[in-house]
Amino acid sequence: xxxxxxxxxxxxxxxxxxxxxxxxxxxxxxxxxxxxxxxxxxxxxxxxxxxxxxxxxxxxxxxxxxxxxxxxxxxxxxxxxxxxxxxxxxxxxxxxxxxxxxxxxxxxxxxxxxxxxxxxxxxxxxxxxxxxxxxxxxxxxxxxxxxxxxxxxxxxxxxxxxxxxxxxxxxxxxxxxxxxxxxxxxxxxxxxxxxxxxxxxxxxxxxxxxxxxxxxxxxxxxxxxxxxxxxxxxxxxxxxxxxxxxxxxxxxxxxxxxxxxxxxxxxxxxxxxxxxxxxxxxxxxxxxxxxxxxxxxxxxxxxxxxxxxxxxxxxxxxxxxxxxxxxxxxxxxxxxxxxxxxxxxxxxxxxxxxxxxxxxxxxxxxxxxxxxxxx
Amino acid sequence: xxxxxxxxxxxxxxxxxxxxxxxxxxxxxxxxxxxxxxxxxxxxxxxxxxxxxxxxxxxxxxxxxxxxxxxxxxxxxxxxxxxxxxxxxxxxxxxxxxxxxxxxxxxxxxxxxxxxxxxxxxxxxxxxxxxxxxxxxxxxxxxxxxxxxxxxxxxxxxxxxxxxxxxxxxxxxxxxxxxxxxxxxxxxxxxxxxxxxxxxxxxxxxxxxxxxxxxxxxxxxxxxxxxxxxxxxxxxxxxxxxxxxxxxxxxxxxxxxxxxxxxxxxxxxxxxxxxxxxxxxxxxxxxxxxxxxxxxxxxxxxxxxxxxxxxxxxxxxxxxxxxxxxxxxxxxxxxxxxxxxxxxxxxxxxxxxxxxxxxxxxxxxxxxx
Numbered sequence: 081x082x083x084x085x086x087x088x089x090x091x092x093x094x095x096x097x098x099x100x101x102x103x104x105x106x107x108x109x110x111x112x113x114x115x116x117x118x119x120x121x122x123x124x125x126x127x128x129x130x131x132x133x134x135x136x137x138x139x140x141x142x143x144x145x146x147x148x149x150x151x152x153x154x155x156x157x158x159x160x161x162x163x164x165x166x167x168x169x170x171x172x173x174x175x176x177x178x179x180x181x182x183x184x185x186x187x188x189x190x191x192x193x194x195x196x197x198x199x200x201x202x203x204x205x206x207x208x209x210x211x212x213x214x215x216x217x218x219x220x221x222x223x224x225x226x227x228x229x230x231x232x233x234x235x236x237x238x239x240x241x242x243x244x245x246x247x248x249x250x251x252x253x254x255x256x257x258x259x260x261x262x263x264x265x266x267x268x269x270x271x272x273x274x275x276x277x278x279x280x281x282x283x284x285x286x287x288x289x290x291x292x293x294x295x296x297x298x299x300x301x302x303x304x305x306x307x308x309x310x311x312x313x314x315x316x317x318x319x320x321x322x323x324x325x326x327x328x329x330x331x332x333x334x335x336x337x338x339x340x341x342x343x344x345x346x347x348x349x350x351x352x353x354x355x356x357x358x359x360x361x362x363x364x365x366x367x368x369x370x371x372x373x374x375x376x377x378x379x380x381x382x383x384x385x386x387x388x389x390x391x392x393x394x395x396x397x398x399x400x401x402x403x404x405x406x407x408x409x410x411x412x413x414x415x416x417x418x419x420x421x422x423x424x425x426x427x428x429x430x431x432x433x434x435x436x437x438x439x440x441x442x443x444x445x446x447x448x449x450x451x452x453x454x455x
Numbered sequence: 456x457x458x459x460x461x462x463x464x465x466x467x468x469x470x471x472x473x474x475x476x477x478x479x480x481x482x483x484x485x486x487x488x489x490x491x492x493x494x495x496x497x498x499x500x501x502x503x504x505x506x507x508x509x510x511x512x513x514x515x516x517x518x519x520x521x522x523x524x525x526x527x528x529x530x531x532x533x534x535x536x537x538x539x540x541x542x543x544x545x546x547x548x549x550x551x552x553x554x555x556x557x558x559x560x561x562x563x564x565x566x567x568x569x570x571x572x573x574x575x576x577x578x579x580x581x582x583x584x585x586x587x588x589x590x591x592x593x594x595x596x597x598x599x600x601x602x603x604x605x606x607x608x609x610x611x612x613x614x615x616x617x618x619x620x621x622x623x624x625x626x627x628x629x630x631x632x633x634x635x636x637x638x639x640x641x642x643x644x645x646x647x648x649x650x651x652x653x654x655x656x657x658x659x660x661x662x663x664x665x666x667x668x669x670x671x672x673x674x675x676x677x678x679x680x681x682x683x684x685x686x687x688x689x690x691x692x693x694x695x696x697x698x699x700x701x702x703x704x705x706x707x708x709x710x711x712x713x714x715x716x717x718x719x720x721x722x723x724x725x726x727x728x729x730x731x732x733x734x735x736x737x738x739x740x741x742x743x744x745x746x747x748x749x750x751x752x753x754x755x756x757x758x759x760x761x762x763x764x765x766x767x768x769x770x771x772x773x774x775x776x777x778x779x780x781x782x783x784x785x786x787x788x789x790x791x792x793x794x795x796x797x798x799x800x801x802x803x804x805x806x807x808x809x810x811x812x813x814x815x816x817x818x819x820x821x822x823x824x
């Protein structure tokens with residue numbers, strides 16, 4: 081029997097094995113769908129729907145201007161109460177995310193040029209708190225500008241003459257986190273199938289000795305590995321296909337770059353991911369250990385450290401170095417750029433080369449760890 | 456009664472031995488918890504403390520330099536490139552070298568102080584819109600401070616005094632690390648519980664156990680207690696790191712937190728054991744657990760707030776014990792919430808435990824293979 085037909089026969093066997101246990105399809109098909117729905121619809125880092133309570137102790141038109149401006153913000157849901165004590169209780173009961181306090185002397189101090197507004201935030205969620213802070217700041221600036229308008233054109237020329245920030249968000253015209261979370265999902269799904277599922281299935285074979293049974297036949301370890309890789313490679317690509325369709329049809333995330341480049345780099349990452357899975361299983365040869373290491377070494381870092389949710393630009397150097405040791409980080413960068421910015425060749429080539437190096441090194445290591453040995 | 460307890464004790468000891476006799480297992484139950492707490496404590500941050508930017512200054516005036524000096528003075532912004540033409544903006548942003556480009560038009564100085572003011576164009580890299588949004592906020596804050604120094608400004612400005620409760624500097628770490636006290640242990644404890652019965656099924660020892668005089672409820676408790684103990688130990692390790700390594704001040708009582716975590720871990724173990732009782736082998740148990748764990752962690756509020764989720768998802772999270780465990784951990788740890796304030800969060804734990812633990816015991820004998 082030649083090497084090729086032997087490999088084909090092995091691949092067919094692996095496919096049957098994969099399809100027979102429905103729990104494998106859970107990871108390969110059901111989990112990606114669940115992830116798409118959760119990431120696309122469920123998770124959002126955008127600060128919206130803020131419950132703001134305003135303690136309005138000043139009945140002046142100036143104070144009402146401020147309330148109107150806060151009310152006008154589409155992000156804030158404003159409730160007005162008459163006393164600070166009442167508003168404070170709302171905050172304490174966690175029924176409000178923020179409290180704006182307009183004290184009784186607000187109008188008088190505003191005339192004196194020393195108007196102060198106090199803002200209390202629930203710091204338990206700092207991201208949200210910071211977002212709310214800038215919304216309130218923006219609303220106050222609008223209120224101040226309106227006041228200026230009414231005071232007259234003379235002062236308008238002076239105070240209206242400052243620097244006006246005009247910002248333009250490139251690559252994310254909708255300014256929504258869904259646009260970067262959904263492309264990131266591709267990385268997650270491929271890591272799950274490639275590393276977690278593969279490590280688990282292979283570790284089981286090591287633990288039960290079924291791989292050794294294969295080794296007493298004339299098949300070479302390379303052929304065994306190859307046959308193991310092919311079905312999971314295809315399952316991973318199926319996951320990729322689902323993510324692409326969902327990004328396009330369900331969430332209308334624009335695809336600026338070339339689809340062919342995205343497919344090519346995804347296949348490359350799939351090999352890297354499979355390599356990690358094979359290596360973990362060959363080194364541990366134990367299902368529990370393999371599953372734990374696969375989660376710890378691939379899945380969690382792919383979520384937390386690849387720049388998926390948390391930006392690597394913000395982290396301390398040591399963590400950034402660890403992040404940059406992960407292949408997922410390089411893949412993530414390319415995927416986001418291809419989706420949102422376009423095909424930027426220097427980045428594609430650089431990260432593609434890094435991923436190719438990882439692929440070669442990991443497969444060689446996995447091959448070395450899969451020697452025919454009985455111990 | 457004595458007999459009952461003695462059997463239970465033996466079962467527990469056996470379970471501990473199975474899990475802990477392998478040195479690799481002992482390592483995997485402790486080291487990753489420590490590493491992840493450190494890694495995520497440092498790495499999981501939305502705090503913006505380094506903004507690389509590029510400048511295209513066509514005004515070449517004095518005012519733009521003054522504004523830039525203010526920007527550099529924040530310590531957050533640092534200039535990576537000085538562009539010569541607007542054609543270079545795209546390259547600076549797409550390559551990822553600069554998070555934002557500040558574009559001063561040729562007439563910047565002359566329009567400053569005039570009708571409508573001088574526009575400063577800020578181009579942001581929206582590939583991560585959260586980071587870009589907070590960078591834009593910081594630019595606006597610097598510009599507002601700059602405007603206040605211009606002649607004639609400040610007469611009608613309203614100054615905002617912000618104060619954040621429980622987290623004065625609004626550090627993401629203060630939010631993430633207390634959340635890890637519950638999340639990290641859950642991941643491993645549920646897996647441990649799920650494997651406990653499945654392992655014996657796979658090795659054929661479970662049938663032997665069933666024909667001995669021990670009752671299914673004894674088996675259930677014998678399997679549950681060691682997993683609960685390991686989970687609480689892991690939580691304690693994270694708590695210790697949060698307090699002594701990161702120095703996040705703990706406002707509430709350890710006893711309240713521990714009570715919540717104990718009930719939470721019981722619910723987690725109950726889910727794990729039910730999965731275990733349903734699975735034919737270890738691989739199935741692990742896959743089922745994992746498929747369940749991923750949504751539980753993602754929809755827990757650990758990284759993205761529950762309040763940002765759509766209504767339907769928010770309702771679904773009532774079935775997620777982790778959501779309430781994280782809520783308890785954060786409120787007790789950061790806000791000093793007392794038992795009377797958080798006891799409602801215990802209800803989901805009790806419900807889940809009351810359903811899953813007896814279910815697991817029942818499934819031991821009644822599973823249809």
